[in-house]
Amino acid sequence: MKYDIVIGLEVHIELSTEKKLFCGCKNEFTHEPNKNVCPVCLGLPGSLPVINEQAIEYFVKLAKALECEISNFSKFDRKHYFYPDMPKNYQISQYDLPLAKGGKLLLPNFNKYVFLKRIHLEEDTGKSIHIGGDNLKEAKYTLLNYNRAGVPLVEIVTEPVIYSVEEAIEFLELLRLTALYLGISDVKMEEGSLRCDANISLKPKNSNQLGTKVEIKNINSFKFLAKALNYEIERQSQLLDKGIEIIQETRGWDEKTQSTYSMRTKEEAHDYRYFPEPDLLPLKISQQYIQAIQIPLTPSQYYQKYISLNLNEEEIMFLLENQQINNLFNNLLEYTKGNTNVNAKSIVKFLKTDFAYLYNNNQIKWEEIKINNIINYISLVENKSIDVLNTKKYLPEILHKEMNLTEFLKSKNLIIEEDHNLIEKLIDEVISRNPQAVEDYLNGKEKALGFLVGQAMKELKGKAKPNTVSELIVNKLQAFIKN
Numbered sequence: 078m079k080y081d082i083v084i085g086l087e088v089h090i091e092l093s094t095e096k097k098l099f100c101g102c103k104n105e106f107t108h109e110p111n112k113n114v115c116p117v118c119l120g121l122p123g124s125l126p127v128i129n130e131q132a133i134e135y136f137v138k139l140a141k142a143l144e145c146e147i148s149n150f151s152k153f154d155r156k157h158y159f160y161p162d163m164p165k166n167y168q169i170s171q172y173d174l175p176l177a178k179g180g181k182l183l184l185p186n187f188n189k190y191v192f193l194k195r196i197h198l199e200e201d202t203g204k205s206i207h208i209g210g211d212n213l214k215e216a217k218y219t220l221l222n223y224n225r226a227g228v229p230l231v232e233i234v235t236e237p238v239i240y241s242v243e244e245a246i247e248f249l250e251l252l253r254l255t256a257l258y259l260g261i262s263d264v265k266m267e268e269g270s271l272r273c274d275a276n277i278s279l280k281p282k283n284s285n286q287l288g289t290k291v292e293i294k295n296i297n298s299f300k301f302l303a304k305a306l307n308y309e310i311e312r313q314s315q316l317l318d319k320g321i322e323i324i325q326e327t328r329g330w331d332e333k334t335q336s337t338y339s340m341r342t343k344e345e346a347h348d349y350r351y352f353p354e355p356d357l358l359p360l361k362i363s364q365q366y367i368q369a370i371q372i373p374l375t376p377s378q379y380y381q382k383y384i385s386l387n388l389n390e391e392e393i394m395f396l397l398e399n400q401q402i403n404n405l406f407n408n409l410l411e412y413t414k415g416n417t418n419v420n421a422k423s424i425v426k427f428l429k430t431d432f433a434y435l436y437n438n439n440q441i442k443w444e445e446i447k448i449n450n451i452i453n454y455i456s457l458v459e460n461k462s463i464d465v466l467n468t469k470k471y472l473p474e475i476l477h478k479e480m481n482l483t484e485f486l487k488s489k490n491l492i493i494e495e496d497h498n499l500i501e502k503l504i505d506e507v508i509s510r511n512p513q514a515v516e517d518y519l520n521g522k523e524k525a526l527g528f529l530v531g532q533a534m535k536e537l538k539g540k541a542k543p544n545t546v547s548e549l550i551v552n553k554l555q556a557f558i559k560n
Contacts, residue, residue, distance in 0.1 A: 080279040080314055083287060084239035084306065088252055090231045090262050091201060091270040092135045098200045098229040099126030099169065099357075106268055110222040118200075118227030120165030125356050132229035133360075135261040136176055136198050137367055139231060142255050142375045145180035145196060147367055153354040161221055162203035170199035170232075172351040176360070182255070183377045184247050185384065191248050194234045201228040204269070225269070237276070237287065242306045246299055249273060254376040254397055266297050273302060278323070279313045288313075289323040293330060293337055305330040309337055379403065386410075386421040395429055401443065402428055402436070412448050418456040427455050431472055445477040453482040457492075461544060464491045503536045504549050518554055526550065 094104050100117035116124035140147050154172040175197035181190040203226040209217030233252065239245050253271055256262045264271040273296045278288035291309060296302045308330075313323055328337040374382075376397050383393045396403045406424060413419045435441050454475055457463045468475075468491050475482065486492050507529060508515055517525035526547070533546045 078310075078314065079282055080288075080317065081282055081284070082240055082242075082310060083237045083278050083280060083290075084241075084245050085237040085276040085290075086233075086235045086239065086245060086248065087274040087276070088233045088235075088249065089201075089272045089274075090139075090233070090252075090256050090264060091225075092132055092229040092231060093260075093262050093270075094129055094131045094135065094229055096129055096131070097227040098129050098132050098198070100227055102227065104228050105224070106270070108224060110220070111224060113224045114226070118164075119223060126169065126354075128357065128360065129229060132198065133362070134370060135229070135259075136196075136231055137362070137370050138259045138261055138372050139256060140177040140180065140196060141367070141370065141372050142259055143177075143180040143182060143193060143196065143233070145177035145193065147177045147362065148174065149362055149364065150174065150359060151176045151362070152359040153357045154351045155354050156199075157350045158348075160202070161219065162205045162223075162226070164203065164223060164226060168200060168202065169354055169357070171197035176362075182248060182251060183381070184244060184251070185377070185380045186247055186390065187244055189244075191244070192236045192238055194236050196231060196233045199230050199232060201225050201230040237278075237290075242303055242310075245275065245306060246303060249299065249302065251376055251380075258373060258376055258400060266299070269297065272297060275302065275306060277306060277309050277313075279310065279317060288317075289325050291323065291325065292327045294327055294340065296330060301330055301332065304335065305337055308335065312337065383421070388421055388425060392422070392425045392429070396425065402432075405446065408448055409451060412452050416452060416456060418459045419452055423455050423459050427451070427458070431469060432476075435472060435476070440473050442477055447476060447479060450475050450478075450480065450482055457482070457486070462493055464493060467491055500533075500545065500549060504533050504546065504553065507532045507536060508550070508553060515554065515557070519557060526554075 092104075096102065097104050097113075097118055100115050102113045102115050102118055105113055117126055137147060151171065151174045153169050155167040156170040156172070157167045159166050175195045177196045178194070180193035180196065182193070183190055203221055203223040205213070206220040206222060207213055207216035208220060209215065213219070235248070239248060253264045253266075256264050256271075262270055266272070275293045275296060276290045277293065278290040280286060280288040291313070293305045293309060296305055309328070316323060324342070326342050327340045329340050330336075331338050379397060380393055383396065388396075396406050406428060409424050410421060413424070432441075454468075454472075458465055463486055468486065468489075471485075471489065471491075474480075475485070483492065511529060511532065514525045514528050518529070529550050530543060530547050533550065534543060
């Protein structure tokens with residue numbers, strides 16, 4: 078491309094508090110429409126908001142994880158705009174004194190930080206349900222559900238320092254996982270607890286002058302984010318090629334047409350007529366309160382740790398995507414100290430294969446998992462000391478019961494105890510029965526060795542290790558070459 082891509086994201090994360098931000102209504106997604114509402118979240122005259130301390134605690138956890146500067150003094154503001162799903166005709170948000178500024182999130186794949194401009198706390202709006210079409214343009218009528226109105230919402234605003242669609246996807250994925258690991262949100266895009274707006278502009282290659290930005294609103298999946306950004310890059314580049322000026326506007330993504338469409342011209346801050354919320358006192362947070370809130374390791378920190386263990390991206394993302402499996406991995410890793418047969422890669426291999434099969438079939442009892450058995454099992458597998466294929470049916474028992482694993486497997490005749498006289502005898506028979514494979518190997522065809530090893534393993538029926546069989550066959554065939 079002859080243009081540089083510049084992207085900034087505005088990400089909204091609903092906090093999983095018990096109550097809404099300014100009232101005592103339950104913060105629940107699945108209840109019948111307009112059940113969890115009250116005069117405060119409906120904005121009825123005379124109702125007064127009261128801040129939810131749990132929302133402040135969750136906010137501070139996220140701000141600390143993102144290395145933000147948390148303000149000791151903050152306030153709320155009224156942001157005015159008119160839309161059916163906002164019963165007050167204004168939103169209680171933050172303007173010039175947000176709860177946190179700055180911050181950053183590491184993108185390991187790109188070896189760069191995405192720097193943040195600010196993160197602030199606000200109330201969510203209700204939900205519009207368009208009937209008779211997929212969007213407002215096609216709908217015959219619209220129903221309104223105010224259960225979501227007043228739910229605590231964190232907005233994270235990045236600096237315009239994202240330079241590709243791939244960087245945007247990685248940032249959003251790591252931010253989603255960060256909120257999940259902190260336990261502050263379920264971050265389900267399909268249910269609206271994680272939403273993303275993207276600002277995108279193009280500028281001439283290596284130019285210092287930013288182009289005119291276009292905002293794409295309410296993207297509710299990673300797939301749609303990638304599609305919308307790629308479409309907008311192509312649309313803007315074609316306009317610039319023709320010398321047509323880009324209009325600063327807000328656009329939506331239409332999945333049916335696989336294109337963005339114009340919604341309205343982009344608002345500026347003054348269009349919202351911000352002013353301090355008169356019904357809420359300014360918010361003061363002490364340093365002692367901030368320091369007392371503890372957070373676990375973040376996904377970015379885990380990512381850096383796992384890179385140092387020589388895990389690849391696929392292995393790392395497999396671990397990070399499931400917090401329970403990730404915790405189990407770290408418990409197993411801690412237990413391996415001194416066991417030379419087991420390392421990070423062998424543990425991930427087990428978790429991605431045998432363990433994942435049981436997990437996906439709901440056969441894992443987390444509270445009964447025996448770490449010692451798993452490590453011993455992986456060690457035996459890595460040492461090729463067991464008949465793996467026939468052992469798998471006993472894995473649920475191995476994972477959940479106290480036992481001497483070696484003795485248990487011996488009782489099932491699954492430990493490979495090699496009889497070298499028997500091995501040599503059967504290898505000699507396999508070699509004599511397959512002269513063509515022997516000739517192929519002697520003529521430099523390495524695949525022939527695999528065939529001979531496979532035939533010998535069939536005859537041995539799990540009574541020898543593949544490495545032992547392979548070495549013996551090679552030695553015998555090398556002797557043919559010398560003779």
